[in-house]
Structures are given as structure tokens and as C-alpha cells.
Amino acid sequence: MVSSSLDIDLDKIRYNAAQVKQMCQQQGIAVLGVTKGFSAIPEIVSAMLAGGVDGLADARMENIVELRNVGFDQPITLLRIPRLSNVKNVVRYATISVNSEITVIKALAEEAKKLHTQHQVVLMIDVGDLREGVMEEHVLETVNQISHLQGVKLLGLGTNMGCFGGVLPSIDNLGRLVELGNSIQNQLGIQLEIISGGGTSTLSLVEDQKVPAGVNQLRIGEGILLGTDSTNQRRIPWLCDDAFLLRAEVIELKDKPSVPIGDIGRDAFGKVPQFTDVGVRKRAILALGKQDVIIEGIIPVDENLKILGASSDHLIIDVTDSSTNIQVGDSVSFRLTYSGILSASQSRYISKKFRGG
Template identity: 45%
Template structure:
């Protein structure tokens, strides 16, 4: 069945081992994040075999899937838990990221009900404006959270880049270290973990400018894709040919490069623009926005241009290609992060683990 994605496990393991070594040299524990591949157990197992101890995912369903496939964890739940899933969180998760006192109290109650204690990392917003207590109020709120029964606050953390696009730097990361020190002074409690970053924070390690005390990164994109979307780069020392999409040509015709008629908006509310290049040889692929993000597809044939996509079709310009394609032929693409995410989420894309 097409489209297909081919997952090259050894290449992913190369990335994982390289990045783990990079983090180890800076005293940083690397959590391997599996959310982009929907917690695929084969990939998760490959990460564990690469020396990664903790696996992180945003969906409790993925963590349950990995546990039920025989992967023992430990597991970290990256998305702030919903009240409706706290029973599963208490029973399946080893580390939980939290940012709200009410949810933290409820998690403590549920954990106590099962005669358990949940390990918690309290998230702090240092500027990106996604999850976390605002950094100026962090000491007060987290001090209160430390009194909640049924949980152990083992650290603090932050997320940067994913919402506001804020790039991690010495200033915003340094805030975490100062907050940890103040919390320890005020409460007399030790905090072992400062979970300071994701793939976007890797340049701080590469440049030797990571503030002392940041001792955990949560990495997914860099391992699986070898890319860093926030900093718009490939991560040095990693491979980007880890996951390859293959899509089939269902139509091949010479057509004008500009549509006829008044142009409105496409199916996704975007107004397309076109450059008049005369007639071009165009192929339609049986893959669309429901399966991939066409802006994060990179043809292995460098002479192919992706023009546009709708829900179920992607249109490519084959005019300059040296290959004489025909209907039924397959075209291969290297995938960026958002395309990998959609492809693994889509039931219409076959996954082939190599």
C-alpha cells in the first residue's frame, strides 16, 4: 500500500548515540522523546538499546502502548495531564510534567489512592508562553506544591521554541538555575533535575554556554529527524535520511503553470500564488495534507519541485527532472518533523521498519 514511510532504525540509533554522547559530556541526561512517531514500540526499543534510559511522550496512550509491548521505561509524560487521565498517569508514568496546582493536588490524591507516589517536574514559563507557572511567581507556587501529599517534586523544567519560537539562551535558562537555588533555600528541599530544554537548546551545549545546573534535555526531533526547526538548521553530526516517504504518481500531464479563472482560497483557507513558467510537466501524487506536511517534504530527486497540496493530493513539477517518470512510479522524499508527525498519525500511510 502507498504511501509508505521507511524507517531506518540504525540511522536513528546513530543519531541517538551521537546526541547522548554530546549530552553526557556536558553532564546532561537525555530523555528520548517518541511522540513524533506515536510511541512506535520498535523505535522506542531502538532508543533504549542506544543507551537512553528515560523515554518521553505527550500521550498517555503511547506510553501505555510501549509498556504493553514490554518496554519497561521509565516513562515521562510530557504534556500536562488532563484530570480525566490521572488514573492512568499514576499507574503508567514514572515522571510527570505539571504546571497547575489543582491538577497537581488531584494527581497526589489519585496516587495516594493507589498507594503510590508520583514523581513530578514542575514546569516554569521563562518566556515562550506555553505551559508553566510564570517565572516571577514560580517560587511561591512550587513551594506550595511541595506540601501536596502523594507526589514528590523531583525537579523543575521549561519548554522553549514550540509556541512562541523563543530561542533558549543563557538568560532564560539561567532563570531556572536561580529559581532552583531559591526554592532550595526557602524550602530546604533538594531538587535533582532541571529539565531545561528540547532540541532547540542543543546550540548551548555545542557552544559550551549551557548554564551550570541544567542537567536534563528532552530530545525527539534531533534524534528522529536530525533537524532543529526552531533554529532552522540540521543538527551537526546527525543524519536527516532517517525516515523516507514513498508516494505514487496517479496522474502525469503537461499543464499551464498558472490556473485559469479568478483565484480565491484553497481548501485550507490559503490563497495560493503562482509564477508563470509556461506549460510544465506536472505529476499528482496520492498523498496529501491529511498524511504529510508538504512544506516539510524534500524530494530525493533534487530537480523536482513541490507546487502545492490538498487533502489527498500533492502536485509536483517534474519538468526539470532527468528521470522520465510515468504513472505508477514512486517518488521518494526525506521528511521533516511535521511531516513525520502527520505520517505516523495517519492510518493511510504504511510504516515499514528497516
């Protein structure tokens, strides 16, 4: 029996998807619902689709295969550049894949020919974040090579923002992506269907109607799921931010000193813990630990509670100033950040409970 639960409001996820779709559609931008943040749980995928997203996208082939196996036949884009050793599955299960290595694209083309199909690719361009992508000066050469391959079709260009270097999308860097698309058309005679301008962090430009003309796709996960934009450090005011709540049970409640007694060594994870003496405090231990969720990714709903730390199986919180009279057996609720939902959704120790839909 699992000791904690992730409560998921499908109606709020559907609402967020519909709001994002409506705002983007008004500016000619299609929305891919990114499913990797919640391990592509089918009920949540269905809520995204009910909200009107134009397609799905995931970074894990395992998730894409599972979605196909349970009957999802919508276009699915593989968001992590493919492994050379896995091109057969990429062609078989993903409609589109993002790519940056010509060697892999050639392998995809060969595999697609064997399967008597055509695989669509989006060439990723590095405009500054320094994760995946061809450098701008090599784009035309790479596109020219792709154009001579049978078995693949260059669907468009894409870029990634905020995931490694923290670079924010801007009129300048997205404008350069559009200009590269224009150069491909003018110099190579290749018409691109997609200019994919990033993810949730680009929504701030959408709100201000500052997305450069020509960008016609965004890949949205965090915004739809959590109503937040961690790269820009903001809550998105027109979206719900409470579609997910993590609940864990109190298994101990005692008054204890705020500083351990004895010589301090390293904890179970090799770190030397630091403590501040604030006297005796009422502390609760919850049946939740680092094996269940990334502790830095959860935030108590009751702002008067303070997370003190965690071991593999126990979460220790200070409940002295709690707005309610917490007792052993009660549940404590937490909101989640993107890292929190990423880990909680795939934990087999956390049950998933759905509302709405």
C-alpha cells in the same frame, strides 16, 4: 492497500541517539528520548533505547499506555501538562509528569494515595516562551504548596523553549532556571534532582559547552529523529538527517499549462490559489495528499522537483527539470520536517517500512 510508505532506518536513529547521549553525558546531562513525534511506534522507541537514552517522554497518554501494554517498563515522562479529568491514568502509567497547575498536582497526589504509590512531578517554569509554566515570581510559593502534599514528590524544575513563542534557550534563561532551583534549596530546604533545560534547541549550547552548570536533563525528539533543529533553523552536522524517507507513487504524468483555465474561486480548503504563468510544464500527480501528511512538512529529495500544491488525495509536482526520467508507476522520495513526520507517522494510509535495527 496503502498508496505510500514511510521508510525508517532504525540504525540511523540508534546512531543519532547514541551521539546525542554521548555529547550530553560528557557534560552531566541525561537524555530523554521524546517519542511523540512518531506516535511512539515501538520499533523506533527500541532504536532510541538501544542508542542509550536515559528514559522516554511523550505528550500523549494514549502513547504511554500503549508503550506500557507492549512491555516498555522504562521511566516515562508525560510532557503535556495533565488533564484534571485524567489524573488516574497519569499516576497509573506515567512515572513522571510535567505540571504547572497546583490544582492538578493536588489531584495527582490524592490519586497516588488511593493507589498506594507516589507520583513524581516536574514543575514547569515559564522563562519567556509563554507556553506552559509558572511565572518565576510564583515559583517558591508553588513549591512550598507541593512540599506539603502526600502522594507526590517534586523531582525538579523544567522549562519549554521554542514551541510557542520561538524563544531560544540561552545562558540567561537557563541560568535563571538553575538559580530558581538554588533558591528552592536555600530558602525551602528542598533538594531537586532534575533541572530540565528544554529539548533539541538546547543542543547548540551543548555543542558550545555553554549549558549552565546545574542543567542536567534534556528532552530530545527532533534531533534524534531528523538530525535537525527547526527552532535554530539548522541541520545538526554530527547527526544523520535521512533516517526517514516518504515515498509516493506517480499516478499521472502530463504536460499542462501552469495557470488554470477559467474563473478562479476557492479551493477545497477555502483558500484562493495563486499561480504564476511559466508556460507549459510536465506535471506529475502522486498518490499522496493532505489527508496523509502535512504537505508543508515534506521536501523532495530531488532538488529539481517543485511541489505545486495538493488536495485531499493528490499531490501535484513539477517534474520538468527532474534529474531522472520519471514515469507513471515510479516512486518519488521526500525528506520530512518535524511536522511531516508528526503527521506521516500516525497516518493509516502510509505504510511503515523498517530497515536495520
